[in-house]
Amino acid sequence: MSKINYREDQLPIIQYEGGKMAVPAVPGAGKTFIVTNLVAKLLEENRQGKGKILILTYMNSAVNNFKVRIKKILEDKNIEDKNYYEVMTIHSLAVKIIKEKPEIVMLNEDFNIADDLQKTMILGDCINNFKLNGGEKAFRFFVKEQKDQMWADRQLEAWDKGFYDLVQNTISELKYKDITPQKLNEYMKENRRGILKIILPIYTEYEKKLKANGLLDYDDMLILAHKALSIDEDLKRKYQNKYQYVFEDECQDSNEIQGKIIGLICEEHNNLVRVGDINQSITGTFSSSDPKFFKNFIENSDCCYRMDMSNRSSKDVINLANELVRYVTQNLQTECKDALEDMDIKTVPKNKGYKENPQPEKYQISYKYYETFDEEIENTVKFVRNINKKYPDKSIGILVPYNDHVNLVAKELIKEDLEFEELGPNSLRKRRVIDNIALIIDFILNCDDKEKLIEVLDKVYIKTDNKEGKKDFIQLLRKDHLNVENLLYDDECSKDIIIDTESDLYQSFLYGIQNLKNIIEYPLTRIDKLILFIGDSMTIEKEEIAIVDYLAFYVKYLVAENNSINLQQIYNLLSDRKNRVFSYIIEVVSEINGYEPLPGSITVCNYHKAKGLEWDCVFLLGMTEFNFPDNIYQKFQCDKWYLKEKYKNPEANIKSEIDFVLNGEVNKNYSKEIKENLVKEKIRLLYVGITRAKEMLILSASAKNSSLDKRKQNPSMYLNILKSIIDKKGE
DNA sequence: TGCTTCTTCGTTTTT
DNA sequence: CGAAGAAGCA
Incomplete structure (x- = not known):
């Protein structure tokens, strides 16, 4: 096995043995590469002692990536993988800590995590209830005066949409500032106006609902984990002994409380490596993250090694990025000058056996x-x-x-x-599953509408590579003397449709007809089951099946909240392209794979x-x-x-x-x-x-x-x- | 060109 | 409603 040829900017990092190390790195510097190799080296030298090495990442997809790569390096180096390292997201770590002693933070043992989907449903409900129970007027108070009704409606619609995010962000901020609904209520007693006044009742109900369902949201997880570690000395000791080394990836996206959790775990051994790129911090305006925490760490760390070489881009692209940095740091108005850190990306030296930068023939x-x-x-x-x-x-x-x-x-x-x-959440292909289910429900609601039947057959069931043939066939179906009754139940009618009965076109048509018959006869007492049934009839991929499952779950929740909801209302919801629940369903499903x-x-x-x-x-x-x-x-x-x-x-x-x-x-x-x-x-x-x-x-x-x-x-x-x-x- | 009046349009990211 | 562009006019 050949020895890895580390670049000069990587060498000091791989020689790390302990202490607090900051590694600011430029895009494409090979952060994952250096972290995985360093972890493998520490394992090889048995530095973790009786404990383990902990690697924290930001996203689920990154967890897998790290695991696979560390495993591979250990294999290549012929080191036995004894599970002396753990890779997880900071949120999973938080859950793990809380699960250990839920009673410290006044939690029941079987609490659950509210994922984006559940959170959206619950918060959406709270906002609705607030409006229904007399809050509507206060809600409208903030909107501009407008005589034109059409524009008044549009304003309200826009405020409706914006309000959700505002509430969500405010609740998050209040939580981080340790302001509970009760405290806020105390504080606000004399205040008659302001946006907080209308957020308070929503916040109150939101917390109540989470508690009633035994749920924690993402903010709670971090806050409570930090609290548990601070209160319980034994718990803290346990984690300090367990994790002899901690690595944090993408730490420019870290917020204060994450930093504190990690700080507590590292207090004893003080072995902490944080890797990130301040210039790529792009989540600050909608999360509580701030690059200043990493900047702080850089100043207070035992050592700081910059990875400033990148082999990703051609020297022309790198030059352009560097010029942007130069312009911002030197010429922009003073308040925004510090947007980027003055850190030039360097190309990798040539002919030294490193993977070199791409060299296109011309300026591209x-x-x-x-x-x-x-x-x-x-x-x-x-x-x-x-x-x-x-x-x-x-x-x-x-x-x-x-x-x-x-x-x-x-x-x-x-x-x-x-x-x-x-x-992203608007992926046409993933939306199509939801659209198709909506189409079928629309047909169930309008069983005698032939155009709707044809649309369902065309868009959902009939599958063939023969595009022209399909077009002609659809035209045949449109013939006047064929009605829905004939198409679904009259086997004789197929004689009118002159077509090769062995073709995939005709077979998928028959398959569609058969399924639609079953769907129409399906009892309407459980709409969520109906949706699963419809999903079963569509030939779809794994990921799309997951979307159908989530959809059924959502419908089940809706029915539980409101018994009288009917199929027409479900259809209206499904065909509303702006419904944010669907975006989350799609995101949750796609997030699993990198x-x-x-x-x-x-x-x-x-x-x-x-x-x-x-x-x-x-x-x-x-x-x-x-x-x-x-x-x-x-x-x-x-x-x-x-x-x-x-x-x-x-x-x-x-x-x-x-x-x-x-x-x-x-x-x-x-x-x-x-x-x-x-x-x-x-x-x-x-x-x-x-x-x-x-x-x-x-x-x-x-x-x-x-x-x-x-x-x-x-x-x-x-x-x-x-x-x-x-x-x-x-x- | 500079001024007033008339007409039109209303944009966002997400661990 | 209010900002900003277009059109109208000197």
Whole structure:
């Protein structure tokens, strides 16, 4: 077995023996590689003693990745795998700690974790109940005055949607500040106004419902785990002895309480390695994470080694990323200068046996500015098609700002007959399962509607490669003298349909008819069972079966909450594309497996989802001023158009209100702070986008959202900055 | 070009 | 409702 040839920036890290070590690393530096090898080396030297090595990651998919890779290294090194290491997410660790002694934190032994889906259902219920029980008026108070009824409705709808996230984030913040509903109630007694006033009853009921069902949400898990370790000396000792070494991956996404939990476990042995990249911290504005915690750790650690070499991208792509850092740290307005840490990515030295950076023959970075967003998508897809044809082995990533855009790009790719993968909750393919079930229910509700029957057969059951034949066959079914009755129950009618009865087209038609007959006869007393039954009749993949299961679970919950709910209402829910429960169902199902772009594949996703992935060729769309702002005085996403001027930025209002409740005064201009953080996070999001590319990178923006849209948007300032760099290099 | 009046539209990320 | 672009006018 050959010895691993570590790069010079990796050498000091692999020589680690103990203490607090900080490892800030640039994108593509090989964080997983170095951590897995270091863990294997420590195991080889038996440094864990009587304890174990703990590796904490952020996502479930990363857990598996780490396990597989450590196992492989141990095998290669011929070290017996005695399970002296554990890989888990910080949340699983928290659960493990609480399970140990639930009574310390006043919990019943058989508590459960509320996943995103359950949380959404419960919180959604609480909000609804609040409105139904007299809260509606207070809820509407914050919306702008509007005489035009149509716009009044739209404002309310928008507030409805935004309110959910606001409540969720507020509850999370209150929990971290150790403000229980009871405490808040005490504090708020004299307060008559404010958004907290209407969040309080929702928060109260939410906590009550969680408790009643024996559930903890993600925030509770961390908070209680920390509490348990702080209160119970024995428990803390146990974990300190158990984990002699702790590694934390992606620690730029860590929040204060996670840091504290890890701190307590490491207190005794003090062997802690934290690896991360501050410039890739992109979750701060919607979670309690903040890169400042990692920055702090870097300053207070025993040693800090930077991994600043990356072999992922060509030197041109690296140069572009470095220029962005340079621009931000030197030229941006003072408040946002520290968005990026001044840390140049270096290419790997040549001819030293390291895996080297890709070296494309020519400069492969460009930018485009289009008239409309439609045009931007259309041209991008054409570009993608050409690359895919010319270089069939290259992987291509198309990154867009929003999940809705993923859909738009997907539709265009379908038009061009290109195979692709969508990441995120709007995946057309995954949505289709839900849509198909809705179609069938619609037919059950309207049994005599022939068009609906034909639609179900067409979209759900009839499967064939013979596209033309299918079209003709569907036309045959539309013949006037055939009604639903004939099609379903009259075997003679098939004589009218002149078609090869052995073909897969006809066989799948018969299969569909038979199933629909069974479905119509299925008793309506248990709608959740009906959904499972419908799911069974559709030939679908494993992942899609999981979606059906979740769907049935959701319906069961709905029925339990409201006995009188009928099939029509269920249909209405299923066909509501904005229902956030479905997004979570799809996310929960897809999260189980990690994703890795294969050679020749095309991936569409948003900038956030792209983190941790890499492609040969990357398209960055939507680089407008609105999506990537450079100062806090332009139009901002956190300012809500539908709210009264005073409450325009409700998040800031809430922060002020909490401040006031706790200290009797407001200490900061929170609106300004929120906007600054947003500007900074968007810069890092762009940095993440750029550093996904190995060889080719195309940046683009458009002046208008659609050709009908009259308002223009400026390209992001960063696009202009990058443009000038690209122009110089392109010569 | 600079000013007023008329018309149109209302964008978000998620462990 | 209010911001911002378009159209109208001097």
